[in-house]
Amino acid sequence: MPDSSPNPTQTSQTDSLLTRHRAVMPNWVGLYYDEPIEIVSGKGNRVVDASGKSYLDFFAGILTNMIGYDIAEVREAVERQLATGVVHTSTVYLLRGQVELAEKIARLSGIPDAKVFFTNSGTEANETALLLATYARGSDQVLAMRQSYHGRSFGAVAVTSNRSWKNNSLSPLNVHFLHGADKHLAQFRGMSDADYIAACVDDLRHVLATAVSKDVAALIAEPIQGVGGFTMAPDGLFAAYKEVLDEEGILLISDEVQTGWGRTGSAFFGIHNHGVTPDMMTFAKGLGNGFAVGGVVARGDLMDGPHAAGVATFGGNPISMAAANATLDYVLDHDLQANAARTGEIIIGGLREAATRLPVVGDVRGKGLMFAVELVDPAGGAPAPALAVRFMEETKRLGLLVGKGGLYGNALRMAPPLTLTEDEAREGLGILVTALETINDEAR
Numbered sequence: 001m002p003d004s005s006p007n008p009t010q011t012s013q014t015d016s017l018l019t020r021h022r023a024v025m026p027n028w029v030g031l032y033y034d035e036p037i038e039i040v041s042g043k044g045n046r047v048v049d050a051s052g053k054s055y056l057d058f059f060a061g062i063l064t065n066m067i068g069y070d071i072a073e074v075r076e077a078v079e080r081q082l083a084t085g086v087v088h089t090s091t092v093y094l095l096r097g098q099v100e101l102a103e104k105i106a107r108l109s110g111i112p113d114a115k116v117f118f119t120n121s122g123t124e125a126n127e128t129a130l131l132l133a134t135y136a137r138g139s140d141q142v143l144a145m146r147q148s149y150h151g152r153s154f155g156a157v158a159v160t161s162n163r164s165w166k167n168n169s170l171s172p173l174n175v176h177f178l179h180g181a182d183k184h185l186a187q188f189r190g191m192s193d194a195d196y197i198a199a200c201v202d203d204l205r206h207v208l209a210t211a212v213s214k215d216v217a218a219l220i221a222e223p224i225q226g227v228g229g230f231t232m233a234p235d236g237l238f239a240a241y242k243e244v245l246d247e248e249g250i251l252l253i254s255d256e257v258q259t260g261w262g263r264t265g266s267a268f269f270g271i272h273n274h275g276v277t278p279d280m281m282t283f284a285k286g287l288g289n290g291f292a293v294g295g296v297v298a299r300g301d302l303m304d305g306p307h308a309a310g311v312a313t314f315g316g317n318p319i320s321m322a323a324a325n326a327t328l329d330y331v332l333d334h335d336l337q338a339n340a341a342r343t344g345e346i347i348i349g350g351l352r353e354a355a356t357r358l359p360v361v362g363d364v365r366g367k368g369l370m371f372a373v374e375l376v377d378p379a380g381g382a383p384a385p386a387l388a389v390r391f392m393e394e395t396k397r398l399g400l401l402v403g404k405g406g407l408y409g410n411a412l413r414m415a416p417p418l419t420l421t422e423d424e425a426r427e428g429l430g431i432l433v434t435a436l437e438t439i440n441d442e443a444r
């Protein structure tokens with residue numbers, strides 16, 4: 001792929017697209033970069049923008065292009081389905097692709113007697129899980145984690161705990177938020193993992209003793225918070241929570257929208273890093289490698305519980321099922337979980353090493369191909385969102401796409417396709433370290 005300098009004609013086309021975007025798209029749909037880019041093609045783990053500039057992609061369409069671009073197995077599976085002339089039939093007819101994919105996901109989940117319902121998005125998957133849990137428990141009370149993000153519908157926003165992503169407080173649920181996701185908060189600083197887990201379990205018990213009435217339906221949690229800035233609770237936290245939840249029959253829902261399919265390297269689903277099997281998992285993003293698919297995998301009794309009929313018109317349609325089956329098969333056939341562990345270690349290790357000499361780096365954390373760098377004011381250690389914005393521009397200039405997030409907007413989030421090669425890992429690491437050095441020099 002050419003790494004040419006921007007072509008002036010294409011640049012002015014992008015300017016005019018930006019003007020048109022601003023005229024008709026909502027202001028709250030954010031664009032990255034001072035000069036936003038339009039991605040026009042992709043191959044492997046690289047994309048090209050409208051000016052012809054090539055980038056190594058460490059954000060993968062927000063963890064969605066999970067095995068990279070233009071993957072023959074996925075393209076051909078979709079083309080085969082298109083060639084049948086059937087793009088949609090509906091769930092009132094048998095759908096082979098759904099059954100095949102559900103069988104694989106049920107098996108991989110480790111959930112006993114698991115059943116699967118397919119949706120179009122992560123938001124819709126979480127709505128479904130919350131519906132199943134509140135129905136099964138006959139309660140509208142739900143626990144969620146501080147700093148979480150679960151989507152943009154009323155139920156999903158209700159369990160979201162990040163003011164920047166919460167437009168209102170209207171809620172179909174009665175929600176209480178737990179500590180536990182972010183060990184970096186001042187009140188936990190310096191604690192060992194074991195002490196931290198004990199403090200969080202105490203907090204759970206305290207919430208159950210003080211904030212709720214009678215039965216609680218479920219705890220919903222991301223094993224690693226995505227929008228929250230890849231905050232990483234110590235492994236074992238959710239197993240410790242589950243012991244308490246089990247005392248009252250409270251269900252555990254793991255939101256695997258970002259952490260599923262081997263991304264964390266050490267487990268196929270993020271929650272399994274904690275040594276616990278939840279009652280339900282929700283998924284979306286990477287499963288279709290860009291095609292819209294989400295869903296819930298849950299204990300069969302929970303899935304079968306509701307008495308009313310249900311349908312998601314487009315959920316699990318033949319095209320998305322063809323893409324998702326091909327993507328999941330690719331992940332398993334190529335053992336991309338092991339690849340995530342291997343390539344992630346190169347990058348995370350390299351970043352940790354660089355951090356020792358760069359005061360602007362407040363934290364490096366990660367598991368597999370899900371890692372983040374927090375930028376802080378080198379003087380006082382305060383979160384430095386402006387430096388994160390600068391870093392984004394610098395990595396863009398150097399040909400690397402990364403993401404941004406965290407409660408304070410200072411966490412650089414990276415999640416390359418699981419197909420990343422070791423050479424690409426080293427190349428990306430080199431760019432990240434160069435950009436960090438530049439930002440560190442500027443911040444002094």
Ligand SMILES: Cc1ncc(COP(=O)(O)O)c(C=O)c1O
Nearest residue numbers: 121122123149150151226257284
């Ligand atoms: C953890 C998590 N859950 C749910 C969602 C919502 O998914 P979607 O945007 O597909 O509705 C997201 C999206 O970023 C997410 O990161």
